[in-house]
Amino acid sequence: MKIDDLPIRDELRGQSPYGAPQLDVPVQLNTNENPYRLPEELVARIAERVAEAARDLNRYPDRDAVELRTELARYLTRSTGFALTTGQVWAANGSNEVIQQLLQTFGGPGRRALGFEPSYQMHELISRGTGTEWVAGPRNADFTIDEAAAVAALAEHRPDVLFICSPNNPTGTAVARETVLRLYDAAQAVKPTVVVVDEAYVEFSHQDSLLPLIEGRPLMVVTRTMSKAFGAAGLRLGYLAADPAVVDAVQLVRLPYHLSAVTQATALACLEHTDTLLGYVRRLKQGRDELVERLTAMGLEVTASDSNFIQFGVFEDPQAVWQAILDHGVLVRNNGVPGRLRVTAGTPEENAAFLQAVATVIKELS
Ligand code: PMP
Numbered sequence: 001m002k003i004d005d006l007p008i009r010d011e012l013r014g015q016s017p018y019g020a021p022q023l024d025v026p027v028q029l030n031t032n033e034n035p036y037r038l039p040e041e042l043v044a045r046i047a048e049r050v051a052e053a054a055r056d057l058n059r060y061p062d063r064d065a066v067e068l069r070t071e072l073a074r075y076l077t078r079s080t081g082f083a084l085t086t087g088q089v090w091a092a093n094g095s096n097e098v099i100q101q102l103l104q105t106f107g108g109p110g111r112r113a114l115g116f117e118p119s120y121q122m123h124e125l126i127s128r129g130t131g132t133e134w135v136a137g138p139r140n141a142d143f144t145i146d147e148a149a150a151v152a153a154l155a156e157h158r159p160d161v162l163f164i165c166s167p168n169n170p171t172g173t174a175v176a177r178e179t180v181l182r183l184y185d186a187a188q189a190v191k192p193t194v195v196v197v198d199e200a201y202v203e204f205s206h207q208d209s210l211l212p213l214i215e216g217r218p219l220m221v222v223t224r225t226m227s228k229a230f231g232a233a234g235l236r237l238g239y240l241a242a243d244p245a246v247v248d249a250v251q252l253v254r255l256p257y258h259l260s261a262v263t264q265a266t267a268l269a270c271l272e273h274t275d276t277l278l279g280y281v282r283r284l285k286q287g288r289d290e291l292v293e294r295l296t297a298m299g300l301e302v303t304a305s306d307s308n309f310i311q312f313g314v315f316e317d318p319q320a321v322w323q324a325i326l327d328h329g330v331l332v333r334n335n336g337v338p339g340r341l342r343v344t345a346g347t348p349e350e351n352a353a354f355l356q357a358v359a360t361v362i363k364e365l366s
Contacts, residue, residue: 073085220243
């Protein structure tokens with residue numbers, strides 16, 4: 001029996017599961033994780049909080065995750081200067097699940113989502129998975145959003161959901177506040193459109209968070225994650241900030257008790273250590289800037305990065321370069337962007353190994 005022998009939905013036929021190769025190589029710089037392990041003090045605190053939660057595992061967890069959402073609202077308020085309440089914040093198992101809940105609520109059969117490609121591929125895949133039609137909007141040659149073309153695409157396709165990824169994955173660049181405002185207004189002028197600003201990497205940006213833009217814009221949603229800056233990809237905790245009505249609306253599709261008591265306890269422990277964890281962000285940004293400098297000095301074209309990763313090229317055969325870098329023990333990512341590869345900023349040692357590998361590969365190929 002093969003997948004295609006099963007009576008699966010037509011739109012899933014011939015598709016492959018999303019995910020970068022998980023290869024066991026010494027230097028893994030392919031999935032935009034934080035390379036630093038959690039500090040022992042935090043590990044001990046997680047164990048303590050999880051032990052507490054474990055005693056009550058005979059009961060379902062807090063379905064509304066109120067304590068966690070309150071702490072997330074506090075973190076957002078502290079880091080953006082924009083005061084948020086618990087009712088404006090919602091959390092789920094990774095921002096992927098947050099996005100899925102948004103699409104289940106505002107997309108679905110007969111509805112349409114639009115994003116500007118190349119961007120985070122899961123926006124398209126979760127759209128398709130929820131029966132939402134996907135429309136790929138254009139970008140400029142430098143990977144910034146082409147505003148005129150974007151406004152035209154909004155008028156033509158009339159999406160119900162618009163994705164703006166800032167900083168954008170895989171290209172790395174943040175979207176200007178003015179562009180987001182213009183696109184929000186242009187979308188609403190056509191029809192009520194939920195605008196999802198995916199800020200998974202915002203803690204690494206040169207630019208301020210766009211989160212304060214939710215004020216007075218009830219259809220603007222900002223999604224965040226603890227997988228990147230907080231260095232807790234294994235935790236699976238994503239969240240959103242929006243008008244309380246949006247938070248109420250996603251309750252209609254969330255599974256009851258979707259966030260386990262263990263997840264809530266672990267996330268709360270991590271949030272107690274926000275300052276330590278965000279200390280790594282400063283180091284990673286510095287490493288990122290050094291990588292940009294060094295790659296540029298090698299004569300490569302580097303896309304401006306506001307993230308913990310960098311898009312670089314231009315290569316005639318990026319897959320061959322990806323393989324050659326891998327042959328030197330360094331795993332980077334080929335996202336299928338013509339001529340380009342993507343590398344995640346790692347520890348200083350990992351960055352050095354990567355730069356050494358690239359320098360050697362460039363020499364080998366020339
Ligand atoms: N948004 C973007 C732009 C991402 O790159 C990722 C992860 N690679 C996510 C969302 C999802 O992250 P998570 O589900 O771990 O929160």
